[in-house]
Amino acid sequence: MLSPSINVANSLLAQAFNETLRLDSYSVSAGGTTIGVLHKDPEWLASVRSRLAMLGQAGSKWIMDKPEIWSPVLTQFADYASAFAGVADTQAKGRITTSDQWIKLLKEVLLSSLNTSINVTNASADALKSHYQAFKNIQPLLEGSINAGWAELQDEEQQMVKIAEQLTRLQDLVGSLEDSITSGDISTGQSVVTTTVKTIYNIAMETGESFSFLGMAASAFTVGKFYYDIITKTAEVGETLQQIAKLQIEASDEAQAAAGTKLVLRLLYNLELTFSQIVDVMPQIVTMWSTERDKIQQTVQALQAGADPTTLFDLFTIPIANSNWQAISKFALAIPSTKTTVGPPVTLDPQHPIAT
Numbered sequence: 001m002l003s004p005s006i007n008v009a010n011s012l013l014a015q016a017f018n019e020t021l022r023l024d025s026y027s028v029s030a031g032g033t034t035i036g037v038l039h040k041d042p043e044w045l046a047s048v049r050s051r052l053a054m055l056g057q058a059g060s061k062w063i064m065d066k067p068e069i070w071s072p073v074l075t076q077f078a079d080y081a082s083a084f085a086g087v088a089d090t091q092a093k094g095r096i097t098t099s100d101q102w103i104k105l106l107k108e109v110l111l112s113s114l115n116t117s118i119n120v121t122n123a124s125a126d127a128l129k130s131h132y133q134a135f136k137n138i139q140p141l142l143e144g145s146i147n148a149g150w151a152e153l154q155d156e157e158q159q160m161v162k163i164a165e166q167l168t169r170l171q172d173l174v175g176s177l178e179d180s181i182t183s184g185d186i187s188t189g190q191s192v193v194t195t196t197v198k199t200i201y202n203i204a205m206e207t208g209e210s211f212s213f214l215g216m217a218a219s220a221f222t223v224g225k226f227y228y229d230i231i232t233k234t235a236e237v238g239e240t241l242q243q244i245a246k247l248q249i250e251a252s253d254e255a256q257a258a259a260g261t262k263l264v265l266r267l268l269y270n271l272e273l274t275f276s277q278i279v280d281v282m283p284q285i286v287t288m289w290s291t292e293r294d295k296i297q298q299t300v301q302a303l304q305a306g307a308d309p310t311t312l313f314d315l316f317t318i319p320i321a322n323s324n325w326q327a328i329s330k331f332a333l334a335i336p337s338t339k340t341t342v343g344p345p346v347t348l349d350p351q352h353p354i355a356t
Contacts, residue, residue, distance in 0.1 A: 001295075001313075001320060001321050001324075002084075002110075002292065002296065002317070003324035005324075006327050008288070009288060009328045009331075010186075010328065012285055013074070013077075013285075014182060014335075015277075015281050016073070016281045016282070017338075018180050018181055019278035020066065020070055020278065021219075021221055022270075023066075023275065023278065024063065024066070024219070025219035025220075025221075026059070026274060027059030027060070027271070028218070029216050029218040030055045030271065031057075031059045031060050032216065033052060033055075033056070033214070033216040033264060034215050034216075035048060035261070036211070036213040036214065042149065042254060044145055044146075045149060045261075047145035048142070048149070048261050051141050052142075055138055055142065055268060058131070058134045061134070062131050065127065069128060069131075071336070072120045072121075072123075073285065074333070076117040076289075077328055077329045077331075077333075078329045078332060079113060080114065080325065081326055083109050083110060084321070084322055085325070085326065086109065087109055087110060087318065087322075088321075091318055092319070099303040099304075099307070099309050102303055102309050103300050103303050103304065106296055111297070117289045118293065121285055122286055124282065125279070132279055135271050135275060136272060139272065142264065142265060143265065146258070146261045146262070146264075149254075150258055152254075153252075153254060156251055156255040160251065160258050163247045163255075163260075164259045166240055166244045166247060167201070167244060167259065167260070167262060168262065169240050170240045170348065174197060174237075177220070181223060182223075183331065186338060190339075191223070191339040192221055192223055192338055192340050193223070193224070193225065193226055193227065193340070193341045194220070194341070195220045195226070195342075195344070196218075197217065197218050197219070197227070197346045197347075198215065198216070198217040199214075199216050199349075200214075200215050200347060200348065201214040201215070202351055203248075203257065204249055206249060210351050214260045214261075214263065214264075216263065220346070222343070227343050228344040228346050231346055232346075241348060241349070242353040244350035245350040245351055248350065299312065299314045299315065
């Protein structure tokens with residue numbers, strides 16, 4: 001049949017959509033993350049701030065370029081479905097009967113459109129790889145700056161590791177409470193709730209006071225429920241925040257700062273992981289288009305070899321294939337218009353260890 005499985009096509013698009021949402025969130029977070037200055041600001045921390053600025057620029061570049069990368073991927077489905085509908089209509093009205101007519105129509109309309117879809121999607125995939133590489137280029141620089149700080153504070157390494165482990169645990173918890181948006185959610189018009197989650201990591205002092213050091217915000221996505229309600233009812237989040245605050249008191253200002261910079265490194269790792277996942281999805285979409293082109297070419301070859309167009313399976317089932325393409329196109333067009341609701345913001349602060 002001259003169409004892919006509706007479920008397979010929709011699942012690929014839903015997967016890509018989820019990854020683009022997370023890329024947006026991480027990129028905005030990279031641009032909005034701030035690292036303060038210590039009273040005795042070490043050289044390595046100034047270097048970390050410089051690398052963070054590079055990360056923010058790479059994130060901003062993705063946000064700026066995303067429409068030109070992602071939108072064409074989706075519009076190919078609408079364009080091809082429209083071309084296919086025209087072929088189906090021509091067949092239904094009996095305007096095409098001979099093999100030569102079919103060959104001309106398949107080549108000039110469908111093969112031409114499929115070649116465009118393949119080229120456009122490949123171009124988007126290449127652009128994604130370029131952005132992916134930009135983030136990968138920053139990784140060794142950021143790691144080097146942070147590792148320099150850890151090397152200067154070897155005497156407190158054990159305490160820094162404990163704080164960093166709890167910060168990582170907190171980020172894992174925050175991520176685990178999100179929803180993936182399924183193809184069913186998109187098809188049925190479910191509202192996606194987007195919530196701003198701000199993490200505040202201040203430098204704690206034995207007096208009970210603290211001063212600003214690191215702030216970062218990201219978006220969390222849920223379907224049909226508020227993230228705020230979920231996270232405030234998850235006791236493990238509050239317990240982890242309390243544990244971080246307790247560990248901070250036992251570390252120097254600089255050691256707390258060094259441990260906190262691991263949050264920035266984790267953000268970069270998340271960006272790279274998400275890019276790698278969507279970079280993997282794009283070739284699968286290209287493969288789907290290539291498979292459809294192969295089918296058309298095989299149909300043309302069969303007609304050229306003398307097959308009867310009235311009994312050729314792929315031509316006989318064009319009405320069904322057309323229904324599939326219209327459903328896939330409808331799904332692809334629904335993605336940019338997915339309904340969103342803004343949920344109550346969430347603040348995570350170890351010095352005030354209740355998610356509010």
